[in-house]
Amino acid sequence: MNFHAIASIYRFEMSRFFRTIGQSIVSPVLSTSLYFVVFGAAIGSRIEEVDGLDYGAFIVPGLIMLTILTQSVSNAAFGIYFPKFIGTIYEVLSAPISFIEIVIGYVGAAATKSFLIGLIIYITANFFVDLPVNHPGWMLAFMFLTCISFALFGFIIGIWAESFEQLQLVPLLVITPLAFLGGAFYSLSMLPPIWQTISLFNPVVYLISGFRWAFFDQADVPVFASLLAVAAFMLLCLGAIALIFRTGWKVRN
Amino acid sequence: MLALNAAHHTYRPSKQVPTLRIIVPTERVLSPIISIQGLHKVYDSGFTALTDVNLEIERGEIFALLGPNGAGKTTLISAICGLVRQTRGTISIDGHDTVDDFRKARSIVGLVPQEVSLEPFEKVLNTIRFTRGLFGKPGNEKHLEEILRELSLWDKRKSPTSQLSGGMQRRVLIAKALAHEPEILFLDEPTAGVDVELRKAMWETVNRLRERGVTIILTTHYIEEAEAMADRIGIISKGRILLVENKKELMTRLGGKQMTIELVEPIAAIPDSLQRFSLRKSEDGHELIYDYDISADRSGIASLLSAVSSEGLMVKDVRTRQSSLEDIFVDLVNEDGAQ
8 A cells, every 4th residue: 555645645635625725615604604594594484393403403414415415526526637637647647556545545635625614514504503413423424424425426527527517517417406305405204205205216315314313313214224325325436436447447548 | 776777877788797796786787677568559449559569678778769740659658657558468667567566667667748737736846745655755855855956946846836937847747757766767758849948958857867877768759859868769650669779770770871972063964984883963963972881891982082083073072971860760660651
């Protein structure tokens, strides 16, 4: 294992994050605050309680998930796409490192960034609503696993993408709808039965549900199902990445 | 490692090996630092970039790979450095296979790519630190400072790479390639689009590196560059290595000489007495052109000149010219194209 290389990639990627620290922090804080103003204050005041919870508090886990999903995907996708785009990828490919080290470096940095952003949103939310966390360990674990697995997914997109347009495509057309329809702003029990069933095919439902359970002890689906879903998604992405690296797809051909 | 090579880089296999030399380094010296066998590369698009390439690079030499655009120079370098995967064949660097033992093989190689590609917003020093780390070397700020000073980049170490001039950016690429103290340096068209002054400065840098024992492989289509710097030259065209030879021998073997005899009065035809020299006559009849081979025992110049004088022709001037590497190159590539 070339630990110097992993550290090198990780540091280099994180320095990109810290170079634009203002932007990196301001944008999630601002959008979270807007969600609270719109959903919490304006609309939320008309929705009394969801599953016995204050609506403002109810949406927090979903909001955090929504942000870390999109951030993990776009950070990781951009992280590997940008060197491809400007040509500096040659260095990484000619270095004495295996794909595993490349993935740990890039995905680790992307996941760290979105994890930090998730924490920032959590802190911001505390200014607006009373936010108990019943299982802090599980909350962090869910966040961590989600960041990693969606950063892996983003990494695949970054390898696949041949233009900035394609880079935006998947987060825009897949991640955002899945996240919005994944119960970020509502409980599955509020849906008609048929939509409840359909929702069970949405992997994001499991993430949000598990994450919400860590906060409020309430879930749409059993917690172990949530864990299983994250683990399965992560394994799927890992498998795909292993395949990409074995065949040199889009990278060495 | 470097010291070892530096001590041996002047060694030529043709000389007798001293009997008391320690066995291990002798073997190291005798074995080529890069060995390529039966290398094929077919891209996914179906384009065959390399066909049955066999090549050995000796330790400490400067090897120039010449070829027209699209000949396969960059693909060959990319395959050695791990940027593209070969379809068939093997490459070994210092005895390590570039596929099975890629870590050891790649760790001693530095690559300066053809295109200037740098992280635009990152500081010079950081991009160099990054490369050193990528190659598995622990931090060594003193070494990085030495490199940057040598390449006159130290004052710019805190500037983002996008704020540097084109020439400086090229030097940053070299600094990056040297950050991990490689034993082999690849320079892919190092002076393409670079002004004369910078080109000279780059040649000096390359020579300094060679003095330290670094093996240098450069691709170029500036023949003068190869002629000025290389120990050996390989010519590649359409994915095939047409020839690999010591530069001097190549120029002697293939480089014929030409003598032009300028006459005071033009002639209509070559006189019978001069027919045996297979001369050519310029269109206006003012010049006689004689091609000869300097490696032959007798060039025939003396007897030609005396025959010209016996014929009563008045000679105004005599010029000789040795064909340059460029002529040799163009001939070879054209020959290959005609086949």
